[in-house]
Every structure is written in structure tokens, then in C-alpha cells.
Amino acid sequence: MRRIMVVNPKGGCGKTTLATNLAGAYASQGARVVLADYDPQASSLAWLSARPSDRARIAGVPAVPGKELKLPRGCEVLVIDAPAGITGKPLKQLARTAQTVLVPVLPSPIDIRAAARFLQELLTLGRVTKDRLRVGVVANRVRTRTLIYQTLYHFLRSLDVPFVTSLRDTQNYIRAADRGLSITEMAPFMVAYDRVQWEPLFNWLDSAASLPRPKKG
Ligand SMILES: Nc1ncnc2c1ncn2[C@@H]1O[C@H](COP(=O)(O)OP(=O)(O)O)[C@@H](O)[C@H]1O
Ligand SMILES: [Mg+2]
Numbered sequence: 001m002r003r004i005m006v007v008n009p010k011g012g013c014g015k016t017t018l019a020t021n022l023a024g025a026y027a028s029q030g031a032r033v034v035l036a037d038y039d040p041q042a043s044s045l046a047w048l049s050a051r052p053s054d055r056a057r058i059a060g061v062p063a064v065p066g067k068e069l070k071l072p073r074g075c076e077v078l079v080i081d082a083p084a085g086i087t088g089k090p091l092k093q094l095a096r097t098a099q100t101v102l103v104p105v106l107p108s109p110i111d112i113r114a115a116a117r118f119l120q121e122l123l124t125l126g127r128v129t130k131d132r133l134r135v136g137v138v139a140n141r142v143r144t145r146t147l148i149y150q151t152l153y154h155f156l157r158s159l160d161v162p163f164v165t166s167l168r169d170t171q172n173y174i175r176a177a178d179r180g181l182s183i184t185e186m187a188p189f190m191v192a193y194d195r196v197q198w199e200p201l202f203n204w205l206d207s208a209a210s211l212p213r214p215k216k217g
Contacts, residue, residue, distance in 0.1 A: 001075055002026075004205065005098035007082035007091070007122075010114045014104035014140035016043040017173050019081035024182025025202070027056035032076045036063045038094070044081040051180030065090045069097060087121060095127055100210045102164070102201075104140040107152040119159060131213035136204060139166040162209065165200040168193070 006019045019035065023044075027033040035058050037044040048060040059072050065083060082094060095101065101122065105115040119137070127133040137156050142149050144166075156163040167173075172191050176183055183194045204210050 001078055002031075002205075003078045003080070003098045004100045004102065005080035005082055005094065006102045006104065007080075007086065007094070008103050008105065008115065009085050009087055009118055010106075010111055011084040013106045013111060013115075014138075014167070015039075015084075016047065016081055017140070017177065018102055018104050018138065019044050019079050020047045020177065021173075021182040021184070021198070022205075023058050023077075023079045024051075024056075024176075025184040025198070026077045026079070027058045028182070028185050030056070032059075032074050034059045034061055034071055034075045034078050036061045036069055036071075036078060036080045038063045038065055038083040038086075039081055040083065047177055047180055049180070050178065055181065055185065065094060087118070091121070092125060095122075095125055095133055098133060099212050100205065101133060101135045102138055103135065104138045104167075105152065105156065106141050107139065107143070107146065107148045109148070109151075112152055112155050116155070119161070123160065133212065134210045135161045136164040136201075136210060137161055138164055138201065141169040142166045143169055162204060164204045165197055167197050170194065 004022060006015045008015060023033050023035040035044050035048060045060045045062060048058060063069050080098060105111055122128060122135060128135060137159060139152055139156055172183060172194055176186055183191045
């Protein structure tokens, strides 16, 4: 089973946006997707309840940190929307459920500082240092011509983990969220540019580089 978690203790950086877009994309490709929502605000599950019934089905699971995740049978792709504020032991526990962690970061001084602190913690987890868990960062709500994007870009480039893609700041994500859809399920002419930006992310997630290193022997 493919297990992808979206995490960043900072609220509003795009965790739910990434999680729901991943879930929608994999489901529309025919995979049996489970979306596990650890956020007490349950935004991912709210997205799911807005999802039209004629769209590829996604199973939503409300989840609680520290409690075992009960997955429906036949799950092929598990997407985890992690709660805001998570660090320390709960982060360590949650990290055990994933193969790949995506960290969205906004172009703002506060978000960059918070992400630096969080990544320092994440990258020293045993599972990460042993390549049992792979980490990738994503710049979100980007406006490329701004100075702060340049700062974010250099920060993400300077890290020891893949800087997988930059997603622009666009109403398309708001519209998709409203309709229970992912970007890949919207009218292609509307989201052509956004699809291009998602491509490196899907390619990375499809590659061995985002999967745990196989155990020797
Ligand atoms: N790339 C983007 N462009 C425009 N709006 C975005 C983008 N990413 C997220 N948003 C909006 O920003 C808000 C916070 O994003 P969300 O995914 O809910 O963050 P989190 O789950 O980390 O709290 C939401 O209203 C969402 O629709
Ligand atoms: Mg959220």
C-alpha cells in the first residue's frame, strides 16, 4: 500500500489542499484511496462530503493521534492529512504510518522560520535518517515574482531533502476545495498550468526516490 502523509505543524500552509488533491488524483486514476484526517477541524472530510457522487470514490477516515488507524479493506493509496501543531512523540508515532512525507511551506517569514524548526526535528527522526521515511518539501501559494518567494526558494533549495515543486497561489484551489474535487479533475483549460506544477510531484511520488530504501539481504 502506498502511504503518503502531509505534515507541517503550521496551520494554513496547504496540508489539506495537498492531501485532498493527492487523494482526488489517485482516485481518478482508478486507485482505491483512503483519506485519513487527523485534523480536529476535519477539513479533508468536509471536502469529501462536498465530493460529487459521480466522481471516483474516496473513503474518508476520521483519525486521532496515538490511536491505531483502522483502514478499510483493499486500500491501495493512503493519504494522511496530519494535524496542525504536531511535534515530539505524536509526530514520531504518526511518522511510522507513512513511507513518504510531504511538507508544504508558504512564502512568508513566519512560515519559513517555523518550517526550518520543524524540518530540523523531522529530519532527525530515526526513520528519516535510516531512509525508512522519505521527506519532500513543496512551496505553496507561490507568486514567483516576489522577493519572499526568492527567499523561500533558496531556503528550500538549501535543505538536504528534495524540493519537489512549487504550486502557485490561485483561486483554482479554492474552487476545487469548494466542489470536492482535485485540480486534476477540473476542466483542463482552467487548470493547465497547475497540472504542469503537479507533474514533478506525481513523478517523484511514483519514483523509488520517494520510497523507503529496501532492506538489505
Ligand atoms: N496554492 C493555493 N492557492 C490558493 N489558495 C490556497 C492554496 N493552497 C491553499 N490555499 C487555501 O489556503 C487555505 C489554507 O489551506 P489548507 O490546505 O486548509 O491549509 P492547512 O490544512 O495546512 O491548514 C485554504 O482556504 C486553501 O483553500
Ligand atoms: Mg487542514
